[in-house]
Amino acid sequence: MDRFERRAQAIMERGDRIIADRQKKNTMIRRISFSVSGLCAAALIVFGIWKSPALHRVPEIPQLPETVTTEAAETTEPATEQTTAPAEKKTTKPKKTEAATEAATAIPTTAAPATETAPALAAPVRTEAPQAVQTQAAVTEAPAAATEAQTAAEIPVSTAEPEQPTEPEQQPTEPAQQPEGGEELATAPPLQCPTQAVEVATLPATALASPVTAPATQLATEAAATWEKGTSTPEYTGRPEPDEYGIIRVNGNIILPTSEEDPIGIKTVCSKMGYMDIAPSYIMPGFELTRLINEEQSGSRQLIFGYRRIRNDNNKTDYLWLVYKMSEEADIPENSGFSALADPGEVQVTEINGRRFRYRYDNDSQMLVAEHLDGRYAMYVQIDGLTQHGAERILMSVS
Amino acid sequence: MDNGASSYLRFLDGDNDAFVELVREYSDGLTLFINTIVGDIHISEEAADDAFMKLYVDRPKYKPEYSFKTWLYTIGRNTALNYLKKLKRHRFSPAEDLSYISDETDIEAEYIKGEDRIIISRCIKALKNEYAQVLFLVYFEGLTVAEAAKVMGKSPRQTTQLLYCAKKALKDEMERRGIDGQI
Numbered sequence: 409m410d411r412f413e414r415r416a417q418a419i420m421e422r423g424d425r426i427i428a429d430r431q432k433k434n435t436m437i438r439r440i441s442f443s444v445s446g447l448c449a450a451a452l453i454v455f456g457i458w459k460s461p462a463l464h465r466v467p468e469i470p471q472l473p474e475t476v477t478t479e480a481a482e483t484t485e486p487a488t489e490q491t492t493a494p495a496e497k498k499t500t501k502p503k504k505t506e507a508a509t510e511a512a513t514a515i516p517t518t519a520a521p522a523t524e525t526a527p528a529l530a531a532p533v534r535t536e537a538p539q540a541v542q543t544q545a546a547v548t549e550a551p552a553a554a555t556e557a558q559t560a561a562e563i564p565v566s567t568a569e570p571e572q573p574t575e576p577e578q579q580p581t582e583p584a585q586q587p588e589g590g591e592e593l594a595t596a597p598p599l600q601c602p603t604q605a606v607e608v609a610t611l612p613a614t615a616l617a618s619p620v621t622a623p624a625t626q627l628a629t630e631a632a633a634t635w636e637k638g639t640s641t642p643e644y645t646g647r648p649e650p651d652e653y654g655i656i657r658v659n660g661n662i663i664l665p666t667s668e669e670d671p672i673g674i675k676t677v678c679s680k681m682g683y684m685d686i687a688p689s690y691i692m693p694g695f696e697l698t699r700l701i702n703e704e705q706s707g708s709r710q711l712i713f714g715y716r717r718i719r720n721d722n723n724k725t726d727y728l729w730l731v732y733k734m735s736e737e738a739d740i741p742e743n744s745g746f747s748a749l750a751d752p753g754e755v756q757v758t759e760i761n762g763r764r765f766r767y768r769y770d771n772d773s774q775m776l777v778a779e780h781l782d783g784r785y786a787m788y789v790q791i792d793g794l795t796q797h798g799a800e801r802i803l804m805s806v807s
Numbered sequence: 808m809d810n811g812a813s814s815y816l817r818f819l820d821g822d823n824d825a826f827v828e829l830v831r832e833y834s835d836g837l838t839l840f841i842n843t844i845v846g847d848i849h850i851s852e853e854a855a856d857d858a859f860m861k862l863y864v865d866r867p868k869y870k871p872e873y874s875f876k877t878w879l880y881t882i883g884r885n886t887a888l889n890y891l892k893k894l895k896r897h898r899f900s901p902a903e904d905l906s907y908i909s910d911e912t913d914i915e916a917e918y919i920k921g922e923d924r925i926i927i928s929r930c931i932k933a934l935k936n937e938y939a940q941v942l943f944l945v946y947f948e949g950l951t952v953a954e955a956a957k958v959m960g961k962s963p964r965q966t967t968q969l970l971y972c973a974k975k976a977l978k979d980e981m982e983r984r985g986i987d988g989q990i
Binding site: 410412413415416417418419420422423426427430 | 823826827829830831834856859860863864
């Protein structure tokens with residue numbers, strides 16, 4: 409190795425050391441930068457979540473049903489009928505077996521009567537469409553009887569409970585399997601009903617209150633009336649349809665029918681439902697209609713509008729309740745809505761657009777309650793969370 | 808493309824023997840050239856090593872528009888100028904890194920062939936740095952005036968003027984020393 413090689417070797421060794429140091433430094437810088445950037449990203453995410461308004465949002469109040477009917481007299485009726493339903497079912501069993509044995513022994517072609525009772529509380533009623541079932545009946549001792557008889561029987565619609573769907577079909581076979589004395593009995597195999605035409609029909613709750621005694625053919629035609637084969641199903645237009653009062657409910661939002669005379673829509677709904685047609689003409693921006701309840705009680709009914717507003721600055725929630733009441737019998741007395749209005753010292757009486765209102769504002773709870781009575785009609789207002797000026801501004805806009 | 812360029816390209820492709828060839832071919836000339844700038848043969852050797860170290864570690868891109876020698880000497884000159892700045896501070900070098908350092912006479916005797924050229928070389932060292940550089944590049948390294956201008960960072964016209972002055976100064980120095988170059 410001459411001096412040039414030694415010199416080159418020394419240069420390369422020093423160069424390799426420098427390259428290794430650089431690689432170490434680069435690796436360390438890369439690791440540190442990755443970890444630091446990960447920490448920064450995590451800190452940013454945590455900060456974003458911490459400051460996110462979604463974290464402080466009040467959960468949605470679940471929607472109540474549209475109409476609540478609470479009549480004590482009606483609720484007892486289904487219960488009594490429900491107890492009688494199994495009794496009727498039992499009484500029909502022997503009839504059904506008799507009809508089946510007669511059909512098997514003597515009559516070559518019979519139409520079995522369809523008598524069946526429906527359970528009162530099953531919400532989805534399982535109905536089986538009528539269909540012809542061919543059964544073979546072998547007659548043992550009767551010489552005149554045909555050895556093989558085909559009976560085309562109309563199987564009744566069994567609107568029985570889902571746990572016992574095949575009970576009526578198995579009953580005719582019981583006497584055939586247990587022959588008694590020298591009676592001519594037909595040994596008919598158990599009826600096998602193909603389940604290819606099973607349809608599920610959902611009946612409204614009011615229909616379920618009374619027992620279903622309709623024959624099978626009638627139920628079948630009713631079911632078929634809703635949807636006929638060969639016809640296309642109604643197209644989904646994507647726009648929710650308003651109900652009979654013009655109210656649209658979509659995804660938890662309630663949209664009232666508005667017009668130029670009634671930009672909020674409360675008066676239109678009230679007049680359609682038969683309540684007092686007055687309402688605030690001004691409701692502050694941000695309030696959303698989240699509840700609309702129409703309650704019927706014995707002798708009276710009431711309509712409740714529930715508005716809610718979530719403030720962005722402090723995440724507090726303001727409420728505005730408008731309650732319209734109508735008594736069918738007597739006039740509504742004072743203080744029937746709010747007991748807070750019973751104290752005559754603090755209650756203020758004012759006329760708003762020719763109507764007498766009694767109201768009171770509580771500074772501690774920031775709540776305004778008001779009532780307006782007109783014979784059998786009443787209107788109650790409750791505003792939570794607003795200042796007295798803001799609450800009175802809504803109240804004074806009632807027209 | 809001269810040999811130095813082809814060796815360097817082979818080195819860039821991963822052939823370390825090509826780097827040894829570069830050192831063998833250009834280290835002495837580069838050292839003597841840097842010596843005309845620095846004025847110390849040991850520091851010049853070290854600076855030359857650093858110039859080769861730049862080639863080995865950084866692997867700079869070679870532009871074929873210049874000759875490889877011009878390019879390498881330009882790197883060497885810049886390294887020498889950096890060394891001159893560093894020399895103002897205290898400097899420490901590991902002893903093992905200096906094991907290969909030879910004596911100046913050995914390098915001169917091996918690199919500059921002929922007695923007359925050695926005498927001229929000794930006279931050149933007595934001149935100003937710029938005169939010594941241009942004379943060394945043109946007469947000992949065989950560069951053209953334009954290439955020498957590139958290495959020195961001057962225009963060709965400046966280099967021509969500098970070469971004229973350097974030759975005049977060399978003549979005066981040789982006349983002062985006598986034929987054998989001794990004072």
